[in-house]
Amino acid sequence: MGIKIVPRYGKSLKDRLYLPAIFGGMKTTISHFTKNLIDTSNIKTECYPEMQPNDITDRYRGVHRLTHREDDSVRCVACFMCATACPADCIFIEAVERTDGMAEKMPAKFSIDLLECVFCGGCVEACPCDAIRMDTGIFTFIAEKREDFVLNKEQLLNNTARKEEN
Amino acid sequence: MNIILISVVIVNIILALLFSLGAAPILVWVERRVAGFIQDRLGPNRCNIAGFRLGGLIQSFADMLKLVFKEDFRAGNIKERFIFRIAPVIVFVSAFLSFMVMPFADDLVIGTQTFIMQGLPLDFGVLWFLALAGLSVYGIILGGWSSNNKYSLLGSVRAGAQVISYEVSMTLALVSLLITYGSIHLVDIVNFQSGLIFGFIPAWGIIMQPVAAIIFIITSFAEANRTPFDIAEGESEIVGGYHTEYSAMKFGLFFVGEYVAMSASSALMVTLFFGGYNIPWVGTDTLKEHFDIVMIAIIVLLPLLSYKFGGWILKNNVWPKADDKRNNESKWLIRILVMMNIFVVLLLGSFLFFGVSATTTNIAVAIMQVATFAIKLLLMNFVFVWVRWTLPRFRYDQLQDLGWKVLLPISIANIFVTAIAIVAFGA
Ligand code: SF4
Ligand code: SF4
Numbered sequence: 001m002g003i004k005i006v007p008r009y010g011k012s013l014k015d016r017l018y019l020p021a022i023f024g025g026m027k028t029t030i031s032h033f034t035k036n037l038i039d040t041s042n043i044k045t046e047c048y049p050e051m052q053p054n055d056i057t058d059r060y061r062g063v064h065r066l067t068h069r070e071d072d073s074v075r076c077v078a079c080f081m082c083a084t085a086c087p088a089d090c091i092f093i094e095a096v097e098r099t100d101g102m103a104e105k106m107p108a109k110f111s112i113d114l115l116e117c118v119f120c121g122g123c124v125e126a127c128p129c130d131a132i133r134m135d136t137g138i139f140t141f142i143a144e145k146r147e148d149f150v151l152n153k154e155q156l157l158n159n160t161a162r163k164e165e166n
Numbered sequence: 167m168n169i170i171l172i173s174v175v176i177v178n179i180i181l182a183l184l185f186s187l188g189a190a191p192i193l194v195w196v197e198r199r200v201a202g203f204i205q206d207r208l209g210p211n212r213c214n215i216a217g218f219r220l221g222g223l224i225q226s227f228a229d230m231l232k233l234v235f236k237e238d239f240r241a242g243n244i245k246e247r248f249i250f251r252i253a254p255v256i257v258f259v260s261a262f263l264s265f266m267v268m269p270f271a272d273d274l275v276i277g278t279q280t281f282i283m284q285g286l287p288l289d290f291g292v293l294w295f296l297a298l299a300g301l302s303v304y305g306i307i308l309g310g311w312s313s314n315n316k317y318s319l320l321g322s323v324r325a326g327a328q329v330i331s332y333e334v335s336m337t338l339a340l341v342s343l344l345i346t347y348g349s350i351h352l353v354d355i356v357n358f359q360s361g362l363i364f365g366f367i368p369a370w371g372i373i374m375q376p377v378a379a380i381i382f383i384i385t386s387f388a389e390a391n392r393t394p395f396d397i398a399e400g401e402s403e404i405v406g407g408y409h410t411e412y413s414a415m416k417f418g419l420f421f422v423g424e425y426v427a428m429s430a431s432s433a434l435m436v437t438l439f440f441g442g443y444n445i446p447w448v449g450t451d452t453l454k455e456h457f458d459i460v461m462i463a464i465i466v467l468l469p470l471l472s473y474k475f476g477g478w479i480l481k482n483n484v485w486p487k488a489d490d491k492r493n494n495e496s497k498w499l500i501r502i503l504v505m506m507n508i509f510v511v512l513l514l515g516s517f518l519f520f521g522v523s524a525t526t527t528n529i530a531v532a533i534m535q536v537a538t539f540a541i542k543l544l545l546m547n548f549v550f551v552w553v554r555w556t557l558p559r560f561r562y563d564q565l566q567d568l569g570w571k572v573l574l575p576i577s578i579a580n581i582f583v584t585a586i587a588i589v590a591f592g593a
Contacts, residue, residue, distance in 0.1 A: 019380075022557065029204045029556045036203040040482045045208040050487040 056137050056162070061121045063138040064112055064151070065159035067131055069102065074157060076131035078105040085126035090116035110153040114141055137162030174274065174281045181536065182285030185433065185543065186265040190425040191226035196544075197551045198222070204555045217491035218498070221483070233418035241411055246312035253309030254412065254419035257302050261427035264298035267291040268433040269353045271443050271535035272450045275528050282353060283532065291352035292340060295434055296333075299389050302427060303329040306391070306398060309420070310408035321407025324562065325398035328388055331569035332395075336385035338577035339378040342584040343438060346374055356442030360449040368446045371439035377580045379439045381573050386431040388569075391424060393554040397562055432546035433539075440542055443535035453531045457522065460534075461514045472507050476500050 014020050036042050046053065056062075067075045078095035094109040123132050136159045143149050195210075199222055202209025210225035218224065244250050266285035274281045281287070288294055303325055310322025347355045361369040372379040388395035399407040409420045436442060445453070453460060479499055485492040517526070560568070 025556045026552060029552060032206060033200060033203045033552075036206060038478075040208070043203075043206055043208055047208075047212075047486045050485070050490070 053139070056139065058135070060137060060139070061119050061124075061134040062136045062162070063114065063141055063159060064117075064123070064132055064134050064156060065136050065161070066110065066153065066156040067133055068157070073100070073102065074106055074131070074153070075129060076107050076110065076127075077103045077129055078107040078110075079128060081126040081128060082123035082132055085122045086117075087120060087122060088116045088118050090114075091123060107153060110156060111150050112156065113150045115146065115149045132156075133161070135161045170276050170279065171281070174276070178270070178281075178283060178285055178287075181270050181283075182266050182268075185268070185270070185540070186262055186426045186429055187422075189429045189543075189547070190422045191230060192223065193425045193429060193547055193551075194229070195221075195223045195226045196548065197554070198225075200548065200551045201555045204552075214492055214495075217494050219483075219492060219495060230418070233415055233421075236414040238414040238416065241313075241315075243314050244312065244411065245314060249308050249312040250411075251416070253305045253312065254416045254423065256305030256308065258305075258419040258423035258426070260298040260302040260305065261423045261430055264295050264302075265426065265430040265433060267294045267352060268430070268437055268539075269356060269442060270539050271532040272357070273353060274532050276525055283536075284352075289351040289353075291437075292344065292350045292355075292434075295430070296337060296340070299427070299430075300329070300333060302423070305420075305423070306408045309412070310398075313408070313411040315411055317404040317406070318408050318410045320404045321398045321400065321410070324400070324404075325391065325408060328395060328397065328565060328569075331566055332385045332388035332573070335381055335569060335573035335577045336389060338574070338581060339381040339385065340438075342378045342577070342581045343371060343375055343382075345581070345584050345588055346371075352437050352442070356437055356444060357450075359441045360444045362447070368441060368444070370441045370446075375439075375580075375584070377576060378584075381577050381580070382438065383435060384568075384573065386435060387550070387553065388565075390428045390431045390550070392428060392550055394557040394560050395565065397559060397565060400559065402559075428550050429543065429547060432543055432550060436539065436542045436546050440546070442542075443539040445534070445538050450531060450535070453534065454527055457527050457530070458518060461518055465511050465514050465518075468510060469507050472503050476503055479503075 009015055069075050077098075078093055080093055080095075083089075083091040083093055090113040092109070092111045092113075093107050095105045096108040098104060098106040119134070121134055124134050138159070141149070199209040210222040211219060213219065213222065213225040213228050215224055240247070240250070263286075267288050268291070269282070269284050271283040274283055282289075284291070286294075306325040307322040310318040310320075310325070313319070344350060347358050349355060349358070355371075359368070359370050363369050363373065367373055387393075391398055397403075397407075399409070401407070404410075409417055412420060444450075476499075479496050483496045483499070487493075517530075522530070
């Protein structure tokens with residue numbers, strides 16, 4: 001077993017004078033300052049909201065959406081798996097019988113309270129038929145009233161997947 | 167002749183106000199923008215009036231307005247209401263008054279009269295500064311104590327202990343300086359520094375007394391409660407320190423007071439160590455004698471510098487959205503810059519053409535010295551900001567170690583060395 005000897009700093013005269021280290025640090029900061037002052041385009045800050053972020057990955061958990069079947073009807077079968085998995089208890093489903101033979105049940109109402117939601121993605125994991133996804137890429141959701149933060153079934157169905165922008 | 171006297175006094179007071187009070191929003195802006203650039207981000211740049219952002223300076227005014235209109239809240243457990251209220255005033259007033267003795271220019275001669283170019287025409291400047299700087303900590307101590315809250319009390323106790331330990335070394339460093347200069351009148355001190363050593367190095371305090379300069383700079387950081395010595399605020403340890411309980415303009419006074427104190431410290435440093443209003447290598451008399459050459463130099467240099475500056479504005483003052491009104495700003499700034507250039511060049515040109523009287527020369531020299539002082543002051547304030555965003559805060563015991571075990575012995579030794587040198591080689 002090798003012994004690693006860690007060098008101890010701070011005992012030499014140069015270290016104990018402090019000033020050389022301080023001037024070294026000040027040199028570093030001033031070099032950043034002058035570089036950025038001469039050409040502010042060196043700074044990577046994005047002026048949101050004029051510039052929108054372009055580094056949202058595919059796996060980013062944004063606002064939810066409900067997916068569609070091939071015939072554009074709702075894919076959800078109102079099995080309540082997502083509502084059960086949800087740690088924030090913010091999914092509210094009312095089920096009705098489905099008569100077109102696609103499935104036995106479908107949601108009459110399906111709403112998610114975004115003020116309660118913690119964006120954990122548990123609902124997406126829990127869904128057995130890929131009916132709910134969080135791939136819209138919507139990272140900011142704004143409303144004026146508390147009630148407006150509760151998304152209903154139509155709004156969720158209208159959300160679309162984020163388009164790849166290149 | 168009384169009109170001249172009154173107008174010079176008024177100009178002096180306005181200048182002192184500008185450099186101290188007027189500097190506060192500018193310093194806040196400088197602090198935030200410099201911090202941004204040092205950390206590779208932008209800092210405040212969004213606030214505007216009709217598209218004018220002035221590089222984000224408008225944000226400072228918005229912040230001040232906000233502080234004025236905020237609710238002035240006082241917690242119910244604060245019993246010493248009078249002291250609680252008076253504490254920020256003490257901090258602010260003493261910081262403000264300590265600025266009043268800084269000389270902006272050499273004594274101005276108009277006709278037969280001589281005026282001292284200071285806010286208050288006193289000739290014991292250094293002592294005035296020390297007295298008021300010591301007083302300002304009372305505001306912090308009283309404010310922290312009357313807040314009736316353990317964090318505030320801790321903050322004020324720290325401030326008290328810190329000022330006691332650092333004021334000693336500061337004063338001792340000053341003593342060795344005063345031995346060198348042989349005067350406590352700041353104008354004399356600055357004029358002493360207008361000479362040259364060995365014929366080519368300006369006889370600035372930092373070259374004559376480097377040790378005292380370093381000690382003085384370190385201790386005035388502590389005196390102004392700035393990082394790395396801002397343990398009285400220590401927001402990572404004791405919430406907000408002495409101003410935890412303060413809100414609205416009472417907090418605003420502490421806040422502005424800190425910047426005014428910083429500006430006053432910088433002014434004293436510039437005066438004591440960096441030649442004050444002196445332009446290096448060019449004394450007051452030289453300026454007056456060769457005023458023609460100086461004017462020609464300005465006429466040539468000003469447009470060149472303005473051209474550079476305008477290019478910088480056009481390159482950097484852009485807003486990412488094309489049709490935003492903020493994008494019109496650069497155009498107007500360039501126009502103002504050009505107008506100012508034309509004005510100055512025409513004025514100086516007419517002076518050159520028609521010749522100038524002695525009084526005009528004196529006033530013009532005074533204006534140039536005020537400008538020099540302002541530039542040096544800004545640079546020194548920049549150093550304060552620069553240090554703040556470079557160094558971490560001291561731990562309390564390290565702070566006391568540094569004050570008592572390092573700075574104090576060195577400053578005492580420095581007095582002895584200086585005194586021996588003065589006795590051996592003459593003043
Ligand atoms: S993301 Fe998490 S908290 Fe939000 S609805 Fe889905 S399961 Fe509930
Ligand atoms: S979204 Fe998925 S998990 Fe939730 S009720 Fe519909 S089918 Fe079930």
